Amino acid sequence: MxxxxxxxxxxxxxxxxxxxxxxxxxxxxxxVKEGKSIIVTVNGKEYGKYELATNQSIKIKYNGKVINELQIKDGKASMQSATCPDKLCVKQHEISKKNETIVCLPNKVVVTVVYDDVNNGDNIDAISK
Missing domain, CATH: 1.20.5 (Single alpha-helices involved in coiled-coils or other helix-helix interfaces)
Structure with a gap:
């Protein structure tokens, strides 16, 4: 029973x-969401937005000189070279997930993965709406 x-x-x-x-x-x-694009800022100002789906090499210039080179390959971004003395940004791992960053403090370069599309143009988050 x-x-x-x-x-x-x-x-x-x-x-x-x-x-x-x-x-x-x-x-x-x-x-953790896979990012769709990256935003590069130099000295606190937006330098450019790039899609992670497009393999490319980006030469980041400041005052007419190339200070960093960023590579996007297979949906991941990594810093390939830098003019800074310690090169810590080059040693950082590849990034591809939302809000991951690569920072080059001496050159004031920040690369951040975002979930928005580059062509979307609407970077307003849910809180701002």
């Missing part, structure tokens, strides 16, 4: 359901 469920059994099922909801809510809110 099957046993009936008691108070403790219902409590256990309720607790497991709450844990399940919290677990999936956490992963839904903090999911």
């Amino acid at each position: 099957p046993q009936k469920m008691g108070k403790n059994d219902f409590f256990l099922l309720f607790a497991l359901a709450i844990i399940f909801i919290i677990f999936f809510t956490f992963f839904y809110l903090f999911e």
Whole structure:
């Protein structure tokens, strides 16, 4: 004869359901999205936007001189060369996920992955709307 469920059994099922909801809510809110493009800034000003889907090499210039060279290949961006003395930006890993960055502090170059399309032009986030 099957046993009936008691108070403790219902409590256990309720607790497991709450844990399940919290677990999936956490992963839904903090999911890591692949970026669609990158934004390059030099000295705090936007230098350019580039699609990660297009393989290319970008020579970043400041005051007429090439200070960094960025490569986009297979949907990932990486710094290939820099004129800074420590070259830490060149040693950073490739980036492709939303909000990942490569920073070259001496040259004031920041490369950030964004989820928006380059051609979209609408970089307003949900909070700004």
